[in-house]
Amino acid sequence: MMIKFLQLLGKSTRASFTKLGRASFFLIQIVSGIASVLPRPRLLLKQMYSVGVLSFLIITISGLFVGMVLGLQGYYTLSDFGAEETLGVMVAASLVRELGPVVSALLFAGRAGSALTAEIGLMKATEQLSGMEMMAVDPIKRIISPRFLAGLLSMPLLAALFSAVGIIGGQLVGSGLLGVDEGAYWSQMQANIDFQDDIINGVLKSLVFGFVTSWIALFEGYDSIPTSEGVSRATTRTVVNSAFSILGLDFILTALMFGDD
Amino acid sequence: MDKSVSPQNSLVSVKHLTFTRGDTKIFDDISMEFERGKITAIMGPSGTGKTTLLKLIGGQLFPNQGIINIDNKNVHQLRRADLYSLRKRMGMLFQSGALLTDMNVYDNVAFPLREHTHLPESMIRTLVLMKLQAVGLRGARNLMPNELSGGMARRVALARAIALDPMMIMYDEPFTGQDPISKGALVHLIKSLNNTLGLTSIMVSHDVQETTAIADYIYVISGGKIVGQGTPQEIKQSTSEWVQQFMTGTADGPVHFHYPAKDYVDDLLSSGKRY
Numbered sequence: 001m002m003i004k005f006l007q008l009l010g011k012s013t014r015a016s017f018t019k020l021g022r023a024s025f026f027l028i029q030i031v032s033g034i035a036s037v038l039p040r041p042r043l044l045l046k047q048m049y050s051v052g053v054l055s056f057l058i059i060t061i062s063g064l065f066v067g068m069v070l071g072l073q074g075y076y077t078l079s080d081f082g083a084e085e086t087l088g089v090m091v092a093a094s095l096v097r098e099l100g101p102v103v104s105a106l107l108f109a110g111r112a113g114s115a116l117t118a119e120i121g122l123m124k125a126t127e128q129l130s131g132m133e134m135m136a137v138d139p140i141k142r143i144i145s146p147r148f149l150a151g152l153l154s155m156p157l158l159a160a161l162f163s164a165v166g167i168i169g170g171q172l173v174g175s176g177l178l179g180v181d182e183g184a185y186w187s188q189m190q191a192n193i194d195f196q197d198d199i200i201n202g203v204l205k206s207l208v209f210g211f212v213t214s215w216i217a218l219f220e221g222y223d224s225i226p227t228s229e230g231v232s233r234a235t236t237r238t239v240v241n242s243a244f245s246i247l248g249l250d251f252i253l254t255a256l257m258f259g260d261d
Numbered sequence: 262m263d264k265s266v267s268p269q270n271s272l273v274s275v276k277h278l279t280f281t282r283g284d285t286k287i288f289d290d291i292s293m294e295f296e297r298g299k300i301t302a303i304m305g306p307s308g309t310g311k312t313t314l315l316k317l318i319g320g321q322l323f324p325n326q327g328i329i330n331i332d333n334k335n336v337h338q339l340r341r342a343d344l345y346s347l348r349k350r351m352g353m354l355f356q357s358g359a360l361l362t363d364m365n366v367y368d369n370v371a372f373p374l375r376e377h378t379h380l381p382e383s384m385i386r387t388l389v390l391m392k393l394q395a396v397g398l399r400g401a402r403n404l405m406p407n408e409l410s411g412g413m414a415r416r417v418a419l420a421r422a423i424a425l426d427p428m429m430i431m432y433d434e435p436f437t438g439q440d441p442i443s444k445g446a447l448v449h450l451i452k453s454l455n456n457t458l459g460l461t462s463i464m465v466s467h468d469v470q471e472t473t474a475i476a477d478y479i480y481v482i483s484g485g486k487i488v489g490q491g492t493p494q495e496i497k498q499s500t501s502e503w504v505q506q507f508m509t510g511t512a513d514g515p516v517h518f519h520y521p522a523k524d525y526v527d528d529l530l531s532s533g534k535r536y
Contacts, residue, residue, distance in 0.1 A: 123362075131359030134319050135373045135421075136348035142376070 023219045030218065033138070033145035043146040051112040051147065052154030056161070058111050059104055063162035066099055067091060067169025074170070075178045087180050088189035091170035092163075096193065096202045097258070100163035102250050105209035108155060109242035113217035116147055117238040120221025121231035129222075144222065148214045155210025156203050163202070201257045208249060213242045272297045272429055272461045273318060278327035280310070280317060287313055289485040290327070295429075300455050300462040302476035304469070305483050306507065306516055311465040312356070314482075315431045318463065319353060320344050332428070349377055352422030352430040356437060358414035360406040366393070366417050367402040373424045392420040396450060412443030419450065429461040430454075436468040444468075448475055469508055473497065481507060483516055 037044055074090045120143070123129050129139040167189075174180040193199070217238045224234035273295040280288045287310035295301045303311050316322045318329055320336045329336045331347060339347060360369050370389045374380060380388070393399040396416040406414060415435060422430055435451065436444050452475045455462045466472045472479065473493035481489040481496065481504050489496060489504035496504060506514035522528065 126362070127355045127357050127359040128361055130316075130321065131353070131355055131418075132361075133321060134348060134351070134353040135376070136345040137373070137376050138345070 019223070022223060023215070026219050026222060027215055029140045030145050030148045030215070033141040034149055036141045037146045037149055040146075043142070044149055047146045047150035048154055051108075051116065051150050052157065055108060055111050055154070055158055058107055059158045059162050060165050062103065062107055063095075063100075063165035064169040066103060066162075067095065067166030067171075068173045070094055070099075070166065071170035071173030071178070075174055075180065084174075084178075084180050085184040086188050086192075087170065087174045088167075088185035088187075089192040091174070092167050092189045092193050093198060095163040095166040095170075096198045098250070098254070100166065101159045101202050101205040101209055102246060104159040104162040105155065105206060105213060105246045106243055108151075108158060108210070109213045109217070109239055109246065112151065112154075113213050113238050113242050114235045116151070116214070116217040117221040117224070117235045118231060120144070120147075120218060121224040121226070121234050124222065124224060125226035125228075125231060144218050148218055151214030151217070152207065152210045155213070156206040159202065159206035159209075197258075201253075204257075205250065205253050208253060209246050212245045212249065216242050216245065270296050272332060273463065274330045275314075275318070276328050276330070278317065278329065279325045280313065280322070281325050282313075286485045288324075288482075291482065291485070291487050292327075293480055293487070295461060295463055296478065297461050298455075298459055299477040300451065300464060300475055302464045302466055302472045302479045304465075304467060304472060304479055304481050304507065307467060309482050309484070311467075311482070312433050315353065315433055315463070315465055318431065319348065319351065349373075349425055350428045352425075352427040354415065354418050354422050354430060354432045354435060356434045358406070358411075358418040360409075360414055360418055360421070362406050365403055365405050366398065366409070369406070369417060370421045370424055373421060377425060388424065389420075392424055393417075395423070395454070396420045397446070410443075412439050412446065415439075415443075415447065416450070419454075423454065423458065423460075426458070427460070429463065432462065432464040432466070434466055435464065436466060436471045444471055447471075451475060469510070483507070488515075 070091045071087065074087050075084055078084045078087055078090065120129075123139075123143070129143070132139045132142060171182070171185055175182040175185050220234040220238045220241070221231075224230045271294040275291065275293040275295075278288050278291050279286070293301075293303075303314060305311055313322065317324055318331070318336065320339070323337055331351075334343075334347065336344065336347070360366075361372065364372065367389055370392055371385050374385050374388060378385075389402075390399055393402055396419050398413060398416055398420065401409070401413065401417075406417075409417065419430075432451065435447050439447065448471050451462065451464070454460060464472065464476065473496070476493055479490065479493055479496045480487055483503055489499050489501045491499070497508060499505065499508075503515045505511075506516055512518050
């Protein structure tokens with residue numbers, strides 16, 4: 001019994017490490033394939049449309065509601081201390097530092113990451129990747145790298161959109177419904193949000209999340225078992241692993257970036 | 262090594278190939294020659310690794326032992342760039358067609374031309390229409406892959422495979438799942454392309470009638486070994502039990518109907534433990 005358990009443990013540990021190794025090797029291939037994407041901007045633009053532009057709606061709507069909730073909750077707490085004028089700072093800081101990058105990355109993993117995994121997995125199942133190899137076209141360069149770059153570049157833009165719409169949502173609720181002074185909302189925000197500390201750090205976070213999410217999504221698709229069950233499991237793993245990585249990395253990045261404040 | 266294939270005139274030669282997957286030996290020391298300008302067929306029951314053989318020839322898989330030479334180059338010792346330039350001269354027709362699903366028929370056929378040549382779009386158009394005309398689908402150029410029937414998809418894939426005017430084509434089960442008319446069309450196409458373009462064709466198939474109609478030479482493989490080889494006529498007259506079972510489609514013979522299992526009665530009477 002004990003031996004069996006140890007055997008299983010060893011087997012699954014080894015499997016995880018082999019997978020990590022494959023994923024790392026895959027990443028090296030993707031990154032070295034990026035050079036061949038740059039002379040062909042059309043490939044990139046097409047992918048930025050499908051991972052970026054098509055995520056526009058879900059990001060905008062979610063950003064609006066998250067901002068509105070922040071406005072509401074922030075107002076209730078701040079007004080207890082008579083500090084409702086600082087609502088703008090609270091909404092903007094939470095969005096730009098945390099919620100913007102994190103929530104948009106989670107949505108991105110659900111919306112675009114799962115789609116990437118399913119697409120690549122099905123291309124594998126229908127021998128499209130293999131067929132490309134036989135036509136002497138490297139699928140990593142032609143299919144994977146453009147998608148990776150598109151994910152990496154789209155993520156900060158989507159996070160910025162999320163934060164911007166959220167700030168407007170907070171303002172709508174705060175000064176539109178609850179009577180916070182509009183001038184105070186904006187001027188407090190302008191005075192207290194730092195470009196380097198808040199905005200750049202937020203952008204860096206979303207770049208990291210974009211990198212990790214695209215990597216996971218593409219790897220899971222490429223590494224999936226080419227059957228309907230295999231692709232469905234890979235898609236699930238993309239969403240679950242991306243969520244874990246985003247939240248875990250967010251903690252580490254926050255500790256590194258804001259630790260000295 | 263055999264009567265009609267001289268190794269000097271072969272484009273592809275497989276020597277003492279052994280390939281294992283897990284504990285199963287897919288190929289056990291097999292040697293084959295594929296002569297220039299001819300259609301050579303590899304026949305055998307499903308699951309004997311016929312597709313695997315094509316992937317080995319195409320350099321997508323690596324053999325455990327043995328070598329595969331194409332045009333006197335060892336495929337598995339080529340550098341990546343050389344392998345890719347060799348593949349530009351090889352066409353492969355996958356069983357599913359493997360068309361790119363986000364492009365229409367025209368763009369699928371144009372794909373290898375756009376990837377590998379710097380031809381102006383007007384010339385690509387001419388070439389694509391010529392290839393589509395050859396497979397009889399010039400009128401279907403604007404259809405998407407999901408709007409094609411299985412037979413049409415394979416013909417488009419064939420047009421794509423010949424887009425770069427390769428020296429050889431590998432066909433993976435070209436007739437499987439086709440209605441008699443599509444089968445007839447494919448038989449005719451494979452034969453006429455081979456003759457008019459001077460191609461070397463390697464065809465993997467288990468359709469006895471179609472294959473014997475067009476192949477110049479046939480290898481029958483089973484259980485990782487070559488169990489018979491020769492011209493279609495010789496294969497038909499073969500005295501080998503294996504070959505006869507395959508050609509006549511007998512359910513049981515040297516290739517067993519049953520997957521290996523323990524004794525039937527013992528199995529029924531044993532406790533309900535699942536395996």
